[in-house]
Amino acid sequence: MDYILDVQDIHTFIGQYHILQGVSVRVPRGSITALLGRNGAGKTTTLKSILGLTPPRQGKIMFEGNEIQGMLSFNIASLGIGFVPENRSIFRDLSVEENLKIAERKKGDYAGKKGFIFTLFPDLKRLINLSGINLSGGQQQMLAIARALVADNCLLLIDEPSEGLAPVLIEQLMKAIQQLSAYSTVVLVEQNFLVASQLAEYYVIIEEGRSVKEGKMKDLTNDKATIQHYLGAA
Amino acid sequence: MANHKPFFALKPDRGMLIALLVFILLPFVIGLFDGASPAQVWMNGSGQSKFIQGLAIEIFILALYALSYDLIFGFTGLLSFGHSMFFAVGAYLTGILLKNFGFSLAATFGMIFVASILQALLFGMVLPRVKGITFALVTLGMASVFHVLVLSTELGKFTGSDVGLQGVVVPDFISPATERLRLYFITLTILVVVFMLYKRFVNSTTGRVCTAIRENEGRALMLGYNTFYFKLAALMLSSLTAALAGMMHSIYQPIVSPNVAGLGFTVTALLIILIGGVGTLNGAIIGAVAYRLLDYGLRRYIGESASFINGAVYVLIVLFLPFGIVGTWRMKSLQINQGWKRLLGMFTNSQDKSDGA
Numbered sequence: 001m002d003y004i005l006d007v008q009d010i011h012t013f014i015g016q017y018h019i020l021q022g023v024s025v026r027v028p029r030g031s032i033t034a035l036l037g038r039n040g041a042g043k044t045t046t047l048k049s050i051l052g053l054t055p056p057r058q059g060k061i062m063f064e065g066n067e068i069q070g071m072l073s074f075n076i077a078s079l080g081i082g083f084v085p086e087n088r089s090i091f092r093d094l095s096v097e098e099n100l101k102i103a104e105r106k107k108g109d110y111a112g113k114k115g116f117i118f119t120l121f122p123d124l125k126r127l128i129n130l131s132g133i134n135l136s137g138g139q140q141q142m143l144a145i146a147r148a149l150v151a152d153n154c155l156l157l158i159d160e161p162s163e164g165l166a167p168v169l170i171e172q173l174m175k176a177i178q179q180l181s182a183y184s185t186v187v188l189v190e191q192n193f194l195v196a197s198q199l200a201e202y203y204v205i206i207e208e209g210r211s212v213k214e215g216k217m218k219d220l221t222n223d224k225a226t227i228q229h230y231l232g233a234a
Numbered sequence: 235m236a237n238h239k240p241f242f243a244l245k246p247d248r249g250m251l252i253a254l255l256v257f258i259l260l261p262f263v264i265g266l267f268d269g270a271s272p273a274q275v276w277m278n279g280s281g282q283s284k285f286i287q288g289l290a291i292e293i294f295i296l297a298l299y300a301l302s303y304d305l306i307f308g309f310t311g312l313l314s315f316g317h318s319m320f321f322a323v324g325a326y327l328t329g330i331l332l333k334n335f336g337f338s339l340a341a342t343f344g345m346i347f348v349a350s351i352l353q354a355l356l357f358g359m360v361l362p363r364v365k366g367i368t369f370a371l372v373t374l375g376m377a378s379v380f381h382v383l384v385l386s387t388e389l390g391k392f393t394g395s396d397v398g399l400q401g402v403v404v405p406d407f408i409s410p411a412t413e414r415l416r417l418y419f420i421t422l423t424i425l426v427v428v429f430m431l432y433k434r435f436v437n438s439t440t441g442r443v444c445t446a447i448r449e450n451e452g453r454a455l456m457l458g459y460n461t462f463y464f465k466l467a468a469l470m471l472s473s474l475t476a477a478l479a480g481m482m483h484s485i486y487q488p489i490v491s492p493n494v495a496g497l498g499f500t501v502t503a504l505l506i507i508l509i510g511g512v513g514t515l516n517g518a519i520i521g522a523v524a525y526r527l528l529d530y531g532l533r534r535y536i537g538e539s540a541s542f543i544n545g546a547v548y549v550l551i552v553l554f555l556p557f558g559i560v561g562t563w564r565m566k567s568l569q570i571n572q573g574w575k576r577l578l579g580m581f582t583n584s585q586d587k588s589d590g591a
Contacts, residue, residue, distance in 0.1 A: 051456060077458040089453045091446045093513075102442050103457050151458070 003062075004029040004155055004185045005050070010059030010069070012042075012049045019045045020056065021209040025187075027155070027202070032177070032186040034200035034217065036193065036231055042209040043189040044086060047157045050187075051083055052076045063155070078105065082148030082184075086159040090143050092133040096124055099132055099143055103150035110150050116183075117146045120176045138169035142176070149180060156180070159189045174199055193231055197221050205230045250429070250516060257422055261287050261415060278415050287418040288410070288486075289530060294421040295482050296506060297522035301432055301515065302475035303503035308513030309436055310468040311448030313370040314357070315500055316377030320473045322495035323349050324480025326384060329399040329490045330392045339405055346477045354473035358466040365451075374497065381495040393492070402488035410486050421482055425519070428475055432515055435471065444468050448513075509551050511558030520559050 005027040012020035020042050027033045035043045048054040050061055052073040061069040068076050077083070091099050100117070101110050118125040121142040127135065135143060141161060148156050161177065162170045170192075177186060177199055190196035196203070196217075203220050205213040207230055220226060265275035265283035275283050299321050306312045324346050331337040331345055360372050384393040393399055404410065408417045435441045443464045446454040454461050484490055493499060502525070510521025528547060532540035555562045 053452065053456075072460075073452075073455040074458050074460045077456050083456045085453070085456075089450050091449045091453070093445055093449060094442060098442055102439070102446055104439075105458055147457075 001026075002029045003027060004064060005187070006060075006062040007046070007050060008060040008062070010046075010049055010056035010061065012045055012054050012056045014045070014054055019054075019209055020049060022059075023049075023206060023209065023211045024214075025204045025211060026214070027185060027187055029185055030181075031202055032181050032188055032200045033202040033204065034196040035187065035189045035204050035206055036196060037206040038230070038232065039191070041206045043206050044159055045209075046206065047083070047159055047187070047189060050076075050157065051081065080152060080154045082151065082153035082156045084141075084144045084148050084156065084158040084161065086163065086189075090132040090135070090140050090147070093131060095129050095131055096135070096143060097128045099147055100124075100150050103147045105151035109152070113150050117149055120149075120179055121146050138165050138172075141165060141169075141173060145173070145176065145180075149184075153184055155185045155187065157187045157189075160191060161188070162190065162192050162195050170195060193227065247433075247516070250519075253519070254422075254426060257290065260290065261418060276415065278412060284414055287414050289526065291410075291414075291418055291421050291482075291486050293522050293526045294425045295479050295486065296502075296526055297519040298425055298428060298479035298482070299476055300503050300506040300510070300518035300522050301428060302472040302479065303500075304507045304513065304515060304518045305432060305435070305444075305475070306468050306472045307504070308507055308515075309441065309448060310444040310465055311451075312465060312469070313366065314373040315370045315497060316357070316373030316375075317472075317476065317503055318495055318497065318499035319373075319377035319380045320350065320353060320476035321480040321483070321499065322380065322384065322490075323353055324477030325484045325490045325494055326393060326399060326480075327477075328481040328484035329402040329488070332403050332405075332484075333399070333401060334392060336403075339408075343481065346481055347474065350473040350477040351470055353477075354466065354470040357473075358462075358469055361465050361469075362462055374500075377495065377497070377500070381492065384492050384495050394490075396492060398492055399484075399490040402484050402490070404485050404488050408485060410488065417486065421486075424478065424482065428478070429515065429519070432471075432475075436515065440464060440467060505548060507558070509548070509555075509558055511560035511562070511564075514558065514560040514564075517558050517560035524559065 003026045005025070007023060007025040009022050009024050010020055011018065011022060023042060023046050025033070025035065025046065035046060037043050045054055049056045050068075052068070052071055056069055059069070060067060063076075063079060063081065068079065091102065094102065100114070104110050123139060124142055124146055127139060132140065132143065145158065145161065158177065161173055165173065174195060177188070180186070188196060188200060190199075197220070200217045203215065203217050204211050205226075212230065213226065261283045262272045262275050264286045265272065265281065268282040270279055270281050270283060278284065302320065303317050306314060306317070327346055327349055328342055331342045332339075337345070356376065357373055360369065364372050383389060385396050387395055389395070407413055408420060410417055436444070443454060443459050443461075446457075446459075447461050447464060451461050480494070483494070506521035506525045507518050508521070509524050510517025510519065529540070529544060532543055536543060557565060
């Protein structure tokens, strides 16, 4: 299988704490892969380690066949990795359009992609001149994902997209993520197993800083014992 | 068709255009009140107009200095406690080069340009390693070293030590004594050009990245921006502006007190933008006007104890106008506009209803 991202046994420390103690994640090109696990298992730290925000001390991270561990965050991002963080982190003082334009990696990125973005998130077109601070939680999440789509990112890392959103918005977001997976490989961190199982084709379970199980999502959904054991959901 | 946008294509700012017009006419209007004709004012006759020109030049210089601080603190989020060094380097270098080395004004400006880039690089050296309050303390350390240097007796021959640099030789054509009106318009022009340049900068992609860095540097990094270069660019522009303000200060006074290199003068910049509105640009100018006029007015009528009332006024401004004059005005004007729309809507609706009836 052709893997766009291959994380091999990484160990990451935050301060003196050994957070990741051997995480391996392989992401097939063009797929949606979900990182599953309980709170504090190390899912977000895995994403941050891939991005160089919390660089791993051991292990290897291969992106498109090249080692990227040890590179600076902005260089990693420039390779074509988009990140949608847990807390959305849109720029509050910039308008929706400015938030999108700032994500351009080359001139014309925004102009070329805005048609696609506004098809995915029609609300953003209406709110184009509004400051980020005036957007609701759902609108901020849409903007955060849309921003990651402006540049030509072949890999999107999306952290907890459904967190704190109303069910109707979660449905809208799920549709959008499904649509955008046609253009880009997605790694999804999601607490809500129902959402993850409907979106992802592959999964990796992380438990106490270690990757403990991986495979196809359809196999996991039939394996109630594993779900109950690692995720506490039935 | 290609969209060619002129460099200074800015949205017309009605308030600032009115302010510019007021400043252009100010010396002549004051002259008329004082019984001097515009021709007499033009010929630099003494009187109230000349005094007001001097006060306005001080305001313009303070506004330039505050603008430079607003760029790095208000827009880029770099809290520096050593900003006075940027100003003091411009002021001292101008004084020393004009007085001790007989440089021309153009050559002096060239040297200031180089020095301002170098001092921005000096501050920039620590940018990748320190952030927030640590950056503020490191810059304070650097500025303190510079302050000690200008106070040292070893360099007293050039800096005047604790007495300050006295008797700067200013070229006749911009002498504050004989050509004050010309100096007034030159300083005003510099302020207008710098203001337009700053407007252009903050509305450019680089400016937006600076705003993004202030809000969340990690996110800016994750969008693929090497934030170091953007912070350095803001520091360089800020340093050049502050040094230019220092140069004009040296020309106008024409002495340089060591106080301009101290922490107190950095606090002055912070105070001005807090009064005017942090991250607004217009606020730096309005804050400079408010700061200087308040200081002048209180000192004139109350004397040295004015500092006490000055301090109390600043506390009140920060308490009741937490976003500064411009920031609060922008928020309130939005509410006022919405109120007007609601009011007009009520009348329009009632009109529609009565028409319908």
